[in-house]
Amino acid sequence: xxxxxxxxxxxxxxxxxxxxxxxxxxxxxxxxxxxxxxxxxxxxxxxxxxxxxxxxxxxxxxxxxxxxxxxxxxxxxxxxxxxxxxxxxxxxxxxxxxxxxxxxxxxxxxxxxxxxxxxxxxxxxxxxxxxxxxxxxxxxxxxxxxxxxxxxxxxxxxxxxxxxxxxxxxxxxxxxxxxxxxxxxxxxxxxxxxxxxxxxxxxxxxxxxxxxxxxxxxxxxxxxxxxxxxxxxxxxxxxxxxxxxxxxxxxxxxxxxxxxxxxxxxxxxxxxxxxxxxxxxxxxxxx
Numbered sequence: 001x002x003x004x005x006x007x008x009x010x011x012x013x014x015x016x017x018x019x020x021x022x023x024x025x026x027x028x029x030x031x032x033x034x035x036x037x038x039x040x041x042x043x044x045x046x047x048x049x050x051x052x053x054x055x056x057x058x059x060x061x062x063x064x065x066x067x068x069x070x071x072x073x074x075x076x077x078x079x080x081x082x083x084x085x086x087x088x089x090x091x092x093x094x095x096x097x098x099x100x101x102x103x104x105x106x107x108x109x110x111x112x113x114x115x116x117x118x119x120x121x122x123x124x125x126x127x128x129x130x131x132x133x134x135x136x137x138x139x140x141x142x143x144x145x146x147x148x149x150x151x152x153x154x155x156x157x158x159x160x161x162x163x164x165x166x167x168x169x170x171x172x173x174x175x176x177x178x179x180x181x182x183x184x185x186x187x188x189x190x191x192x193x194x195x196x197x198x199x200x201x202x203x204x205x206x207x208x209x210x211x212x213x214x215x216x217x218x219x220x221x222x223x224x225x226x227x228x229x230x231x232x233x234x235x236x237x238x239x240x241x242x243x244x245x246x247x248x249x250x251x252x253x254x255x256x257x258x259x260x261x262x263x264x265x266x267x268x269x270x271x272x273x274x275x276x277x278x279x280x281x282x283x284x285x286x287x
Contacts, residue, residue, distance in 0.1 A: 014039070015038065015039050015040045016038050016039075016040055017038055017039070018036045018037060018038045019036070019037060019038065020034055020035070020036050021034065021035040021036070021037060022034045022035075142199075142252075167204070167227065167229075168249070169203045169204060169284050169285045170201050170202065170203045170204070170249050170250045170285075171201070171203075171285055171286065171287055172192070172200055172201050172202075172203050172231070172233065172268060172270050172285075173192050173194050173198055173199070173200050173201065173256060173268045173270075174194065174198065175192040175193050175194030175195075175198065175256075175267070175268070175287075176192065176193045176194075177190060177191065177192055177193075177282075177287055178191045178192065178193040178267060179191035180280075180282065181278075181280040181281065181282065183278065188271050188273075188278035189232065189234075189269050189270055189271035189272075189278070189281065190269075190270050190271075190280075190281045190282060190287070191267050191268070191269050191270075192267055192268045192270060192287060193265065193266070193267045194256045194266060194267060194268060195256065195266065196237065196256060196257065196258070196266040197237055197238075197255045197256060197257070198255065198256040198266075199252045199255060199256075200233055200236065200252065200253055200254040200255060200256060200268055201250050201251065201252060201253065202223055202231070202247045202248065202249060202250065202251050202253050203225075203231045203249065203270075203272070203285065204223075204225040204226075204229060204231065204249050205225065205226070205246075205247065205248050205249045206223040206224050206225035206226065206229075206231070206246075206247060207223065207224050207244070207245070207246055207247070208221060208222070208223050208224075208241045208242065208243055208244060208245045208246075208247060208253070209222055209223070209224050209243060209244075210222040210243060211239050211241055211242055211243050211245075212239075212243075213259075214234075214260065215260065215261060216260050216261050216262045217234040217235060217260045217262065217269070218234060218235045218236065218257065218258075218259025218260025218263065219235070219236040219237065219238065219239050219254070219257060219259050219260075220232065220233065220234045220235075220236065220239075220260075221233045221236065221239050221241060221253055221254055223247060223253070228274055228275040229272065229273065229274055230272075230273040230274075231270070231271070231272055231273075232269075232270070232271035232272075232273070233253065233254055233268060233269075233270060234260065234268070234269035234270075234271075235256075235257055235258060235259055235260050235263045235267060235268065235269055236254040236255060236256065236257050236259065236268075237254075237255045237256060237257025237258070237259060237266075238254060238255040238257065239253070239254050240252060240253055240254055240255070241253045241254070256268055272284065272285075
């Protein structure tokens with residue numbers, strides 16, 4: 001036991017033994033600087049310096065973009081950035097495509113190659129203009145079927161406005177009323193939400209005196225009826241009648257759409273005017 005204790009003491013003395021490191025002037029042999037250091041203090045100093053270097057390197061890697069060059073480091077963050085940039089690039093491409101098509105349509109209108117009424121909107125994304133629907137036997141059969149179904153769609157005839165007797169109004173389209181007539185809000189019609197391309201029927205027999213495109217109302221058709229009535233159909237997807245055409249009550253005149261700036265979805269804005277004044281269509285028609 002005494003020998004082991006002696007060996008440990010000698011080893012500890014060697015570790016703690018201080019060596020003198022002197023810096024001497026070569027010309028005068030004068031000692032300029034002297035440093036006393038042991039093996040233990042030297043090891044501790046080396047460990048502290050190594051720790052500081054490792055800590056400094058880690059901070060630089062974590063806090064600077066250098067970390068992106070390390071394989072396998074921050075892969076999730078990089079993938080998120082790549083995905084975000086890809087989505088932004090797609091959005092920019094879509095915007096550029098819309099603007100290019102917008103300028104193309106404007107140029108066509110200015111050159112006279114493209115008529116305004118030949119597109120749903122001047123900034124429409126449709127490259128090709130849909131051809132006008134032709135009246136085929138299938139179309140005529142479809143119209144006759146609708147007329148038969150709507151034959152008993154009679155007017156309510158409980159209006160506060162005095163109207164001639166024996167006038168039966170056809171329901172212009174099958175759907176759900178999304179907005180009612182309100183003269184205070186200057187909403188002179190009834191909005192009927194319906195499926196896209198649903199057939200729109202003439203509410204009475206009459207003559208088409210306007211069929212065209214309006215920036216706010218989109219594709220619109222107006223019909224003059226007897227006894228002082230005028231019916232208006234706005235935001236159509238397609239107009240099937242021309243100005244001057246005679247239409248019968250219940251005849252298909254257009255298709256439900258979402259054209260014009262003042263629209264939020266496929267629907268028909270239906271107005272009914274009597275002797276120059278707007279009236280509530282719900283007072284005459286059971287929608």
